[in-house]
Amino acid sequence: MSTTRTGQAPGRAGSVPARLLRALVTQRLVLLVVLLAGLIVVMKLLENGGYLLAPYSSDYLAAALIDAVPLGLLALAELVVIVSGRGGIDLSVGSMVSLTGMTFGFAVGQWGWPLLPAALLALLAGGLLGAVNGFFVAALGFPPLITTLATYYAYSSLALVSNGSAPISTPRIQELTWLTQPVELPLFGRYVPDFPMGLFLFALPVIVLLWLNVTRGTYGRQLYAIGTNDTAGRYAGVPVAWVRFRAYLVSGLICGLVAIVNVSQFASARPDAGTAGNGMALPAITIAVLGGVAITGGIGRVVGVVVATVLVVWLNAGILLSFEGSEGSQYQLLALGGVLVFAAVLNGFATRRYGGTS
Amino acid sequence: MTALDERPRTPRRGPTGALGGRITGQELVLIGVIAGLWLVLGLATDTFFQAGTLGNLAYVVAPIALVGIGMTVVIASGGIDVSVGSAVTVVTVIVAKLVRDQGASFAVALLVAVGAGALLGLTNGLLISLGRVHAIIITFGTLNLFRFIALRIFDSEQVAGVPGTLAFLGGGGAGRTWNVPHAFLLMLLLAAITWWFMRNTPSGRHYYAMGGDRAAARLAGVNVRRQEILAYVLTGVLVGLASTVIIGGGGLIGQNVGVGMELQVIAAVVIGGTSIMGGRGTVLGTVLGALLVGTVSSGVTILHWPSQLTSLFVGVFILVAVGTDVLRERARRRA
């Protein structure tokens, strides 16, 4: 929500540096943009000093954005769920991606469905899985952390069992890679780098739709209301359970989309796509929190999460250029963890010093 | 309900002096379910009641339950620690390299494991307590940080050829007496001590008070911060012990050791009846929860079902456990 705090906290008056500090600490977007600018400057300096393995060029950055698609979409899913309040969180996004990805893989790769119906099936499957989470959390009042931990297990199990733990990678699936590969934009495409197709097919539509619904829509109003104060929402006549249910439903639908991206990106439907290693849920939650989403609910903006995604992806891309071999992926973990702890401690500080973040 | 409900009633928990108070309803149900499963598995297969099968089950359960003991204290007091899996990775790789490259003795390895675990736990505790940030966020962060540290120490290679220095706690023959893994006995011993501590000492009771109402506990004179930090340190110490169990007989330590373990531990704790909202939970329940998960896993294997089905059952058990907790809370609020 675009609430700028107009004069009520200490530290409002004062010098330019004091006000800058205040803006950095309390306005997450300002901080993220400053960090992003700083990152690019530092990487450019490193590049000019000859410390990088390859140039940190605009083409490189554009191509790196394909990693932003699944990461950013899932972070947006976490935004919706966490904002809905009452301890909202979705640990099951990774296994929802796995299971809907397998569904999609079966439809395209084995049953020979055309792309569009198969994509719709994936969305339907994602919606169904999200609805199960929503039912337990919103209708029955189960704690979200544990509910989605349970469905994390259940869904990942189903994904693995569905094809005997084997991936589906038929030629028909391998044909789908165009969905995520870089394309030259029409008209002015020659003057800008080639952006990945997935950005336009998946990320932009979701960002726009979510922004319209969550930031500008009546649904978003109700969502922030129940996340801020569940009881007051009920007194105001907000259909609390239904609004919260839809948050988990949206999370499932987004997972369906991410599954399609994932399958086409790797030319294979893998049953552990979203759960291998640390899974997809942890980075998604990390980016949401970095983007200014408060774990207590009711606070967080779509724009913040989008910028945080770009920051993390470009930071990761820069790290990859700075280290040889697998060291890069290790330092990515350091960056992710460090940035999260930093953002969380900053949130705590902002609350005590200035009364909150916006 | 009227004010004076004179109906005599068996108290639910320990500090009552009565024998009936030592075991909770949820624990009884769990014992029943585990016994039932064992009976079914024993009848359905020839192999389940063989000492080897049960011994393996006990060995697999031990590290989960060990960390679960600390996690019970953390969750009952209103916190959570999702970094334990990564912490296990860190301690495991440190200790594995120590015994392989420096030839460290059993005692030294154990000491380093416990010390390193405690240090990681202390990091969590200090960040949570001093940063005043929700535990789940901080430990999500340290999950990544610990994993980074572990991978740096792995140095892009698995640790191969680890000697059997810690075999006494391992799953092999040297780690068992009459087929009972020493690791399982160690876990039982520590669980019993912690169970007693949580039940019978002021500090133990204060953890429940903190989980119930942190502000009121502070007003009542509970040193909330010290208790909180100690809970994470305790979890770290147990992470250290669990790591030595995992290294056990040595051999190959892969980079994936410990990954995802936090979820298994939390599942065991929740199935054991600890409320994720804090204020309620017992170590005995957690041990039973871990045992149930281990039994299901073992059963799926010997029935030759796809091993991945285990997770499905675990998910269902979690939902059932939480469901009873939610229903009980509602009934209480209505009273």
Next chain:
Amino acid sequence: MAAQQGDVLLDVEGLSKSYGAVRALEQVSVRVRKGSVHAVVGENGAGKSTLIKIISGAERADAGTLRFAGEPVTVPGTNQAMDLGIATVYQEPQLFADLTVAENIFLGREIRRGGRIDWRAQAERVQTLLDELGLPRHYARRQVGELSVAAKQQVSIAKAMAREARLLILDEPSAILTDNEIEILFDLVRRLVQRGVAVIYISHRLDELFRITDTVTVMRDGQVVGTFGTEDLSVRQIAELMVGHELDNGRTHRDPPAGEPMLSLRGLGRGEAFRDVDVDVAAGEIVALYGLVGSGADEIAATLYGIKPATAGSITIGGTPARIRSPRDAQRHRLAMLPADRKQHGVFAIQDVAFNITTGHARGFRRFGFLMDRARENRVVRELMERLAVKAPGPHTPVDALSGGNQQKVVLARQLVDRPSVLVLEEPTQGVDVGAKEEIHRLVADLAAQGTAVLVVTADLPEALRVADRIVVVRQGTTTVEFDPGARQADVLAAAAGELSQEGAG
């Protein structure tokens, strides 16, 4: 004069306390004797709660002295008060639901034996304590979460006594209790008194003062009106003292419309909370449902708005029967409610004013089926801010940056977005400053003038007399007598506070 049981235990002399420009206490002096049950009564805002907060260490006085057991003392915090032997039992007991009663009583001061809690010693102490207090022994081993509200209160008192309290402050203990439970409480209090404990007893229910207290201190406007022996007074006299001389209550004359009832309650009841409630409110009429804390008036409001649905009787709105099982049902019948608990039930604190006003009215601001109509929202919000004179820099100021009165206006504005035909106001001016109070009262009159049926549910008598066309008194969970606004405050108060054989006065 007062029954002189024993030595003075607590001697409060010349206590004053201001909050900003508001004088909460002015030169208050009270003496509480050992073994005495000392009532402190007064209307809301008379200064009772400030007085007990200072005695119990929750607040500090600006001026004045406290002497306890003859010694001058300072009470910088609640823990110091406990150490002195001053304990307070509030309506909401601060106990740990998952621990047993015995544990709660000893939390933070456990009896230890070699590092562990000495359960046996603790149990014995608790059993002895329970015996002395006449409470059931089996309490000791029960988890507090399993106990009733009344039992929790008894446990809180036992906890205070375990710390050897010599002065026990009971803050409206009877408000949450049934008649039976009150008997048990009184037995308990009598036992304490026999042990030489002094009790300060805060209550609005004047009738019970005669059954349990020996001394009454009446407060009004932050001052002590006087201290009397309870038997020397009657309910009526206490009410007169609380109210003081009748002031012109600033009421502007209105011609109450006499039409068909817009809102009509017949035999409405819910479980044990209230029963047989009959009220009619015509369009354009303002009716006050006046009852003391614990009378059940607030429960009636909660049922009207569908928070806790009725179990008996009927609600009719505009001639059609209404089945209200949720706030949304209420809205569908064009019934809006301003909740009493602004913080918990009213505001979305971190959100802005516009958000707070339009939330819950999604249908009215929908464009293209899903977007907020921001232009319309802005217009409506500005209009309502102007109409209610909300003092805020703009519609996008966070609501928690506003004063209590302005927050209340914002929540009230939310109820007016859809032009309700019935408006229920629960404690509409609780915790707001005098200026905002005036404005809210004027606004309520305006709304009624435009044809809204208004039901004001309040425990604030001057407010009821000032805004309402009729006052219906709620007592012990049901509607009793009715007054017109010309009634004397003391009469209404006496009726609500339990004077028996009260005929409808005028």
